[in-house]
Amino acid sequence: MTARWVEAAALVVLAxxxxxxxxxxxxxxxxxxxxxxxxxxxxxxxxxAGGLAVLTGELTIAAGSTARPWRSAxxxxxxxxxxxxxxxxxxxxxxxxxxxxxxxxxxxxRAARLRAEHRALVRxxxxxxxxxxxxxDVIDTDVPFAYSVPGRSSRVVMSKATTALLTDAQxxxxxxxxxxxxxQRHSLLVQPFVAWQRSLPMLAAAAAARWRVEQxxxxxxxxxxxxxxxxxxxxxALAVLLPDGVVSDERIDRLSTVALSWAWRAVIVAAxxxxxxxxPLVLVALPF
Amino acid sequence: xxxxxxxxxxxxxxxWDHPDGVTAQEIxxxxxxxxxAVTTVLTVLNRLTGKHLVDRDESARAHRxxxxxxxxxxxxxxxxxxxxxxDDRAAVLARFVGSMDASDAEQLxxxxxxxxx
Numbered sequence: 420m421t422a423r424w425v426e427a428a429a430l431v432v433l434a435x436x437x438x439x440x441x442x443x444x445x446x447x448x449x450x451x452x453x454x455x456x457x458x459x460x461x462x463x464x465x466x467x468a469g470g471l472a473v474l475t476g477e478l479t480i481a482a483g484s485t486a487r488p489w490r491s492a493x494x495x496x497x498x499x500x501x502x503x504x505x506x507x508x509x510x511x512x513x514x515x516x517x518x519x520x521x522x523x524x525x526x527x528x529r530a531a532r533l534r535a536e537h538r539a540l541v542r543x544x545x546x547x548x549x550x551x552x553x554x555x556d557v558i559d560t561d562v563p564f565a566y567s568v569p570g571r572s573s574r575v576v577m578s579k580a581t582t583a584l585l586t587d588a589q590x591x592x593x594x595x596x597x598x599x600x601x602x603q604r605h606s607l608l609v610q611p612f613v614a615w616q617r618s619l620p621m622l623a624a625a626a627a628a629r630w631r632v633e634q635x636x637x638x639x640x641x642x643x644x645x646x647x648x649x650x651x652x653x654x655x656a657l658a659v660l661l662p663d664g665v666v667s668d669e670r671i672d673r674l675s676t677v678a679l680s681w682a683w684r685a686v687i688v689a690a691x692x693x694x695x696x697x698x699p700l701v702l703v704a705l706p707f
Numbered sequence: 708x709x710x711x712x713x714x715x716x717x718x719x720x721x722x723w724d725h726p727d728g729v730t731a732q733e734i735x736x737x738x739x740x741x742x743x744a745v746t747t748v749l750t751v752l753n754r755l756t757g758k759h760l761v762d763r764d765e766s767a768r769a770h771r772x773x774x775x776x777x778x779x780x781x782x783x784x785x786x787x788x789x790x791x792x793x794d795d796r797a798a799v800l801a802r803f804v805g806s807m808d809a810s811d812a813e814q815l816x817x818x819x820x821x822x823x824x
Contacts, residue, residue: 530799537800539758540785542712543719544778560782564789566802576789593803600801613798636801660804 423483423504430476430698437469439624446627452669454679455638457687459608462632464691466611468698470519475698477515481508526614530606534570541568541576550575550582551591553598557582563660567597569606584659588652593660595647599640609636634669641670650674711751714743718751719760723778728764728771 442465451458481504545556556576563584565577575597582590600606609632616622616629644653654671661668679687721729721737729737731748738748752772755761760781764771776784791797 533796533799536758537785537788537796539760540781540788543716543760544782544785558782558785560786562786562790564786564802564804566789566800568800578789596803597801605801606799609798637804640801657804 423480423508427476427479427508430472430479433698434469434472434476437465437472438622441465442624442628446624446631450679450683451631451635452638452673453676454684454687455635455642457679457684457691459632459635459639460688461691461694462612462628462635463608464694465628466615468694471695471698473515474512474519477508477512479508481505481512522614522618523611526617527610530610530613531570534568538568538570538572538574541574545576548582550577551587551594553594555594565593565597565660567600569601569604573601575601581660585656586652588648589656589659592644592648592652592656596637596640596644596653596656599643600636603639605636605640609633637670638673641674645674711754714747714751715755718748718755719774719778722761722772722774726773726777728773730769730771732769734772 445458445461445465448458483504541556541558545558548555548557550557553575556574558576558578560578561580563578563580565575565581567573567575575594577593581593585593609629612625612629612632616625619625641653641657644656654674657668657671661671717738718734721734724737725733731745731752734752735742735745735748752761752763756763756772760775762773762775764773788796788800789802791802
């Protein structure tokens with residue numbers, strides 16, 4: 420009888436460890452700069468595993484134990500034989516699931532609305548131009564910046580100052596970087612972490628996770644820019660577009676470091692997969 | 708026939724030139740190139756009103772239209788998004804460099820002020 424509470428508590432503690440200390444520590448892991456794609460995979464896994472651990476824990480309260488398959492939790496719904504623990508477990512599960520999904524849906528909807536508003540601004544204030552054979556919206560201002568607006572009618576935007584200050588190779592690097600954001604749908608990877616951080620603004624680890632995921636996405640795009648225009652062009656463009664006074668930045672420094680070995684890459688990706696698959700696997704597939 | 712985007716831009720330019728407001732007829736007269744039908748201008752104005760970029764004064768029989776801000780106001784809003792001042796708005800963009808420190812914010816304010824004067 421008490422086993423279910425112990426197991427549920429263990430799963431909730433697992434979720435808390437992932438969302439708290441693990442996220443806080445992982446946000447400062449230096450290897451991410453040498454394998455940003457892998458680090459992003461691990462971040463998605465940490466987020467997913469955290470959510471799944473909470474949901475699994477609540478199902479465990481309803482079902483009695485992870486040793487009893489989840490079907491008994493669903494079965495109780497029809498027979499009504501679950502008792503108090505069953506009712507608590509199902510209620511917690513429903514509330515958590517709705518909250519997690521609701522936060523995500525609202526966040527994506529809000530982002531879509533803000534993007535539409537921003538696109539309207541860009542349309543009014545920009546002139547179309549071809550930069551490195553890509554259609555870019557150029558804003559007439561003397562502050563250098565470049566960005567992309569994701570979404571259905573995505574676009575690359577930069578200021579006139581950017582086109583004036585950067586060399587052709589550096590512009591090619593910036594355009595390749597922004598195109599990588601759009602074609603790889605990075606907004607989908609980042610938005611859950613934005614949503615999580617906004618829904619729990621007091622949780623420092625959530626802010627650290629969001630900050631790191633945004634950084635890693637930039638690094639992935641920098642790598643795409645290096646393939647298109649070379650490392651010199653990328654570091655040159657970063658030097659112009661980074662705020663004044665920033666001389667050493669992780670994004671510049673990493674361009675001259677060696678990527679992680681294939682063996683380490685395989686280990687990291689495998690660990691991410693295990694992290695996600697384990698909690699639900701225990702619940703569904705344990706044979707007793 | 709100009710695209711909707713070009714028409715919106717042209718109409719906004721006319722509105723920015725007339726802070727006291729203009730009627731659709733007057734806008735049509737000031738549009739460059741081949742003039743669209745007044746109904747087309749009204750359609751564009753309705754779209755812009757829906758996006759809160761334009762306000763309408765319905766007290767006179769011919770409604771008067773205003774831009775909800777100067778061109779510089781819109782530009783500062785766009786740059787605040789692009790340079791990450793308003794963090795949660797900027798979160799929806801993928802900026803080449805994300806961070807902007809206080810001195811950049813100050814420079815941005817200075818630049819937009821200079822352009823306004």
